[in-house]
Amino acid sequence: MPTTTTTIKELLESGAHFGHQTSRWHPKMKKYIFTKRNDIHIIDLEKTVVMLEKALEYLQRVVAEGGKILIVGTKKQAQEIVAEEAKRAGLYYINQRWIGGILTNFAAIQNRIDYLVRLEDQQARGELARLPKKEQQQLTDEMARLNKMMGGFKEMTALPDVVFIVDPTKEKIALAEAQRMGIPIVAMVDTNCSPVGIDYPIPSNDDAMRAIKLILSRVADMAIAARENLSKIEVDQVVTPDAELDEKLAADADAAA
Structure with missing residues (x-):
């Protein structure tokens, strides 16, 4: 399970609930929309909490099994955050122009x-x-x-085991390449995005820096915790040659006694 559950209050404070203008919506996002206010769609944050937790649980399993995550976010407001959180967690990232053929x-x-x-x-x-x-x-x-x-x-x-995309509409080439290569996709999806073809969609404002920071920080925290836990398991499972020799000598001594 993720180490920290993201609350609706945190999502509200980050502006994650603000979608796009109603005229720009994607019909496939209907089930993630709570209401509209002043011609702006409002995202249902209860569903965001659930979908984010599902995504984090999945990513945690990937990291725990030694898998690699590639974070993609090239829009201006995401670039610095993507680099900062990816570096903190030791994840791969692309925050500049997507180069065709990366995948x-x-x-x-x-x-x-x-x-x-x-x-x-x-x-x-x-x-x-x-x-x-x-x-x-x-x-x-x-x-x-x-x-x-x-x-x-x-x-x-x-190739990475998972691609995390901040804005699938902006990163449509990255999305298409990941889909073509059969690489699972986790993505922040705003009300103008289609969640179709995304394995773990996270309904959220993907333009607000605070929302991007909140969700990517959760991904980074999860990756760090999962990797630390994996390291502990590996250490616990290692039996050193010296320890094996000591056990053998002790057994031989008991047999000779």
Whole structure:
């Protein structure tokens, strides 16, 4: 179970209940809408609490089994929060422009990541400093560009086990790629989004920074707790060679007595 249950009060304070204008709604979101006020749809936060808990329970199982999560949020108000919470929890993230093929052509993306890692290794060994100034600057700029685009997932050596999307309407290419590759999707869905094809939709305002922060902080907290618990289990299950030898010697001594 998630370590902390998110309350309706917290969601209200974050503005998670405010949807879009009624004229922009998606009919598939009807069951998650509580009412409308001044031509704005109001999200049913009781359902948000339930759906968020279901999503967190699922993500917790994924992390507990050693699975990897990729968080995607490239809209301006989400970028800093995505990076901050993903780094805090050791999760992969994309908060800049989605590069087509990240999921559907991962081998090609991996080649670019390998190139970036080689450049960083050459820089660390001082090899770039021996190049002509112009070439050195070009490669330094290239590293900065690639790190901006891929820095959040450059250690991802295989496809993620889950993709968490802040705004499926904004991240429609990421959504389509995850669906095509059969990767489970967890997403914050506003009233203008379709929850169809999303395995764990979380009805919420996906524009308000406080709402994005609240939900992503819950995801990060869950991941940290699940990983710590996994580490404890692994330590408990390890029997050191010395311990095994001590047990064998003790048994031999008892048999000889």
